[in-house]
Amino acid sequence: MNRAAHPRPALAILLLLALAAVAMLPLPAGAQTTPTTAQPEVTAAQAGAGVLLSAEDRVELAQALAEATEESEICFGYLARLNDAGAVRQDAVSSLGPNQRVTTNDPRCPKGGVELQVDVEYTCGSCESDDRASWGVVSNVGGVSSSTIRQRLEALTGLGKGDLLGDKDDQALRNATAALPLAVSGATVEPAEPSNAAAAPNGDRVTGSPGSDWVRENGLMTGIGALLLLVGLGLLVAWWISTAGKRRIARLRGDEPHRPDSSSNDPASS
């Protein structure tokens, strides 16, 4: 019996088992067949501040978008251009990281990309023209048009041009960009899950007190209504005074026949 022949089947079995075990192990991120947006950790200092967003918010937004891209295989991001009285700056944040734009035909975005493009123009203090802002959506994702995404973004965020010029312009840009995954049909996103915590950590708490919901919703209409009511009643009183005055003058002049008092004893009426 040739002893050297025995180890061959055993070695072959061991090799097969080893290969099977390796195949069952999770692949390293870089070797995964599914496209991923796995990116090196970028600190706020490395990311830097954007034209509207702080460095911390840019990093946080990029992470949230990257998670949405892992679910949907669609890349999301924004490009913000700011013209500050002639000095032009721009910045971008996307699923691919801070300072990275959504690019077409990127293997990391197999189902395409959606980019929110924001233009803000601050005019100089002495200029007559007002500050301006505009925004649009560019998408190459199949099954949904850029205009549909824009309409859905408006519904989700209430974004108007004025929002990009106000005190909360950073929140408006962040909200609109973070809403992109929700605005794309077929983009499977992981729903936000609440925690069971009874209180926020470290004593954090909700602050500020929003005004009355009713006043916010109906205050303007009711205020205008009340104002118009005063004007309308004023006009009616003016008309009544004017008419009564004319009748009195006419009566004094004798133009208008005096109406007999019905309570008086007029022989003709009896």
Add this chain to the structure above:
Amino acid sequence: MKLSCTGLLGILVTVVAAILLIGGLSSCGSSVKGYVKDHYDRVGTRNGAELYRSKDRVDQVVKDITGRWKPADRITDPGGVFLRYRDTFVAVRPRTAGGTDIEVDDPDRAYAHWYPFIGGWFGTYSGRGEGFRGGGPGSGK
């Protein structure tokens, strides 16, 4: 008695004012909580919050709610939209199976439940150990 232009205008303006006042005052006593209760299917409670459900997309539900009751503030996340009102907090989230979940809660309790998403935008935030990051409505950037 002849009706002059002033009289006609007075009547017209008063009628318009009455329509506006009736429209505005008719919603007295109602709230966003009542709107959600009246328009969506209640499916239960979770951690004290009322849960409702809709077959519509998130954007449609948000449009319907905010179209009737304008929020004081809102935060959007890829996983949902969070609306803040005076005494109510509304979280609108997509359902994996389609449709939308709507959660109506008390603002303080909701701040604890949704802290990773709204922390720093509707209140104080120390989640990342970087200190305070915001305020509430009217607190500015």
